[in-house]
Amino acid sequence: MNSRILTVFGATGFIGRELLRCLSKEKRDLFSVVRIFSRKNKDISFLENLNLNVKHIQGSITSQKDVESAIQGASHVVNLVGILYPTKQNSFDAVHHESVKNIARICHSSGVQQLVHISALGSSLDSSSEYARTKALGEKAALSHFPSSTILKPSIVYGPEDDFFNRFYRMAKISPVLPLVGGGETKFQPVHVNDVAQAILVALDERQSVVSGKVFELGGPHVKTFRELLKLMLRYSDPPLRRLLLPMPFWLAKTQATAFELAYQLFGVAPMLTRDQVELLKVDNIVTAGSLNLLDLGITPKKLSRETLSYLTSR
Numbered sequence: 001m002n003s004r005i006l007t008v009f010g011a012t013g014f015i016g017r018e019l020l021r022c023l024s025k026e027k028r029d030l031f032s033v034v035r036i037f038s039r040k041n042k043d044i045s046f047l048e049n050l051n052l053n054v055k056h057i058q059g060s061i062t063s064q065k066d067v068e069s070a071i072q073g074a075s076h077v078v079n080l081v082g083i084l085y086p087t088k089q090n091s092f093d094a095v096h097h098e099s100v101k102n103i104a105r106i107c108h109s110s111g112v113q114q115l116v117h118i119s120a121l122g123s124s125l126d127s128s129s130e131y132a133r134t135k136a137l138g139e140k141a142a143l144s145h146f147p148s149s150t151i152l153k154p155s156i157v158y159g160p161e162d163d164f165f166n167r168f169y170r171m172a173k174i175s176p177v178l179p180l181v182g183g184g185e186t187k188f189q190p191v192h193v194n195d196v197a198q199a200i201l202v203a204l205d206e207r208q209s210v211v212s213g214k215v216f217e218l219g220g221p222h223v224k225t226f227r228e229l230l231k232l233m234l235r236y237s238d239p240p241l242r243r244l245l246l247p248m249p250f251w252l253a254k255t256q257a258t259a260f261e262l263a264y265q266l267f268g269v270a271p272m273l274t275r276d277q278v279e280l281l282k283v284d285n286i287v288t289a290g291s292l293n294l295l296d297l298g299i300t301p302k303k304l305s306r307e308t309l310s311y312l313t314s315r
Ligand SMILES: NC(=O)c1ccc[n+]([C@@H]2O[C@H](COP(=O)([O-])OP(=O)(O)OC[C@H]3O[C@@H](n4cnc5c(N)ncnc54)[C@H](OP(=O)(O)O)[C@@H]3O)[C@@H](O)[C@H]2O)c1
Pocket: 009, 010, 011, 012, 013, 014, 015, 016, 037, 038, 039, 040, 042, 059, 060, 061, 062, 080, 081, 082, 083, 090, 095, 118, 119, 120, 121, 153, 154, 155, 156, 157, 158
């Protein structure tokens, strides 16, 4: 009988759902139980269609008690929890750093075999973005408290339920103009969500020497500027769209972001852009030369194409 138990923090998110689908379709026998950790009042009906022995645990990653009970008895842990902007309950530091430290410590003391932590490309202790700084602190905490952790750092992740191409596609359907923050010259290396999910599976299943204590940067085969990505999105939409791409200087984007953040504080409307995200947009988000990447995990990244973007359709 397989006694491997997997706990997935952040399993209800975009990458988490794809990971569960891949596990269910391709690696059903890898774990006897998959524990899904999510916050209260979350719709988890998608779990019903999975061919997995799933146990749902409700809690917050910032609660030591909740995290302890989710990890107790698990052999493998994946952490996919991340936020794009802080809330009253959850600061960047609490979610991206302190919680990761906590998870890694508990994994160590509970005898977990493998911890796979998903961070983000561009994380840096010197970044002017708090998102990127706290992501870097989280990676450091994971590796120091659970040295055999595997860290995966994706660039923008895309796929049918993404928050990047879908967001601009929705905007393009109602607006004749799309903004190019900072002129749209920042470079990205979008990676398909299925490639990220496969990377997590390899990190969970691979011989320890290949992945243990290692950091992998995950990018697709194409480096594209923000402007080029929006053009691709418009060209591959079904039916194709024509829109004006209007450069917006960083200072103006920050002014607009301030208004979005105020609306969030006053009315609770999720901000479309924050000042911290504008800081992130100032730096290229591409795989560092010489870093370990998808190919080192045996994965050939999918191309950005009409086929992989076929979900941008109004038909
Ligand atoms: N998507 C990208 O383009 C991209 C790029 C680079 C790095 N990443 C990183 O990859 C990871 C997964 O990304 P994603 O796109 O799948 O994110 P997502 O769709 O926003 O999902 C985030 C997950 O985190 C959970 N979560 C947030 N705060 C929590 C808390 N306090 N306690 C427990 N769970 C909490 C959410 O749970 P609920 O469902 O309960 O809210 C959700 O399951 C994140 O760390 C992200 O920073 C993503």
